[in-house]
Amino acid sequence: xxxxxNVLFSTLADPTRRAIFERLSRDGEQTVRAxxxxxxxxxxxxxxxLGVLRHAGLVRRRREGRQTHYSARPQALAPxxxxxxxxxxxxxxxxxxxxTLLNRMGP
Amino acid sequence: xxxxxxxxxxxxxxxxxxxxxEKVWRALTQTPLIxxxxxxxxxxxxxxxRFTFRAPPMPHWNGVTDCQVLVVEPHRRLSYSWNASGEAxxxxxxxxxxxxxxxxxxGVLVRMEQSGFRPEEEQNYQGASxxxxxxxxxxxxxxxxxx
Numbered sequence: 001x002x003x004x005x006n007v008l009f010s011t012l013a014d015p016t017r018r019a020i021f022e023r024l025s026r027d028g029e030q031t032v033r034a035x036x037x038x039x040x041x042x043x044x045x046x047x048x049x050l051g052v053l054r055h056a057g058l059v060r061r062r063r064e065g066r067q068t069h070y071s072a073r074p075q076a077l078a079p080x081x082x083x084x085x086x087x088x089x090x091x092x093x094x095x096x097x098x099x100t101l102l103n104r105m106g107p
Numbered sequence: 108x109x110x111x112x113x114x115x116x117x118x119x120x121x122x123x124x125x126x127x128x129e130k131v132w133r134a135l136t137q138t139p140l141i142x143x144x145x146x147x148x149x150x151x152x153x154x155x156x157r158f159t160f161r162a163p164p165m166p167h168w169n170g171v172t173d174c175q176v177l178v179v180e181p182h183r184r185l186s187y188s189w190n191a192s193g194e195a196x197x198x199x200x201x202x203x204x205x206x207x208x209x210x211x212x213x214g215v216l217v218r219m220e221q222s223g224f225r226p227e228e229e230q231n232y233q234g235a236s237x238x239x240x241x242x243x244x245x246x247x248x249x250x251x252x253x254x
Contacts, residue, residue: 084118084224091120091219097144098217101134102126 008077011056016041017049021058024072031067117222125214128182135185135206146172150187152179158187183208189221 012018020035032050036043050070053059057076062069124131134140136152146160154176162170178186186205202223209216 101144
């Protein structure tokens, strides 16, 4: 578990890799070429980043003819997500908002 | 504060607020007021009523939480189920949110308990989807803390 988390952290610590992963999560499956056009780095560099993401389980690839398509696997982030921690922050934020509302409301 | 039991776990948040319980009850049960501090909703304080909370959609989550009113004891206790909706609903989060109001000398003690977290839910797909944007935005800070 700790090892998995470390791999995920180190993989996503790189801003280019994070941008690629974010883009795949947001926009769905993409070819290497489409990703290269937007990444601002060379195609070999993008391919290398995709290899690292794939090693961490964050993306999967699908070959179709000469094209390789990549898609995100956001579920690979699961080891880093703690539901209770998430909701603890969520409810604290919303308790603050409830207090603000109560202060604004009439008696 | 968390409580541990064999099968499920609960999240409890308590806060004492300098307001009468009746006023807090309104904020917890009137649709336009709920929207102001929590989310868009079609809540009604009627046991059995099914309703949704709606947040902006994000990747792999439509932003909808499916709920059903379980308990309505005016000015004292309110409870509803709180379940992930959409494509991930099948394996998604299924919890119960219970609000308890206890009058105090200077106002009311508001207690929110969200119960039913199963250990495996911390690793399910829906969890990753819901939390991942927040995670990404906080990643640099977290990574900085690791070094």
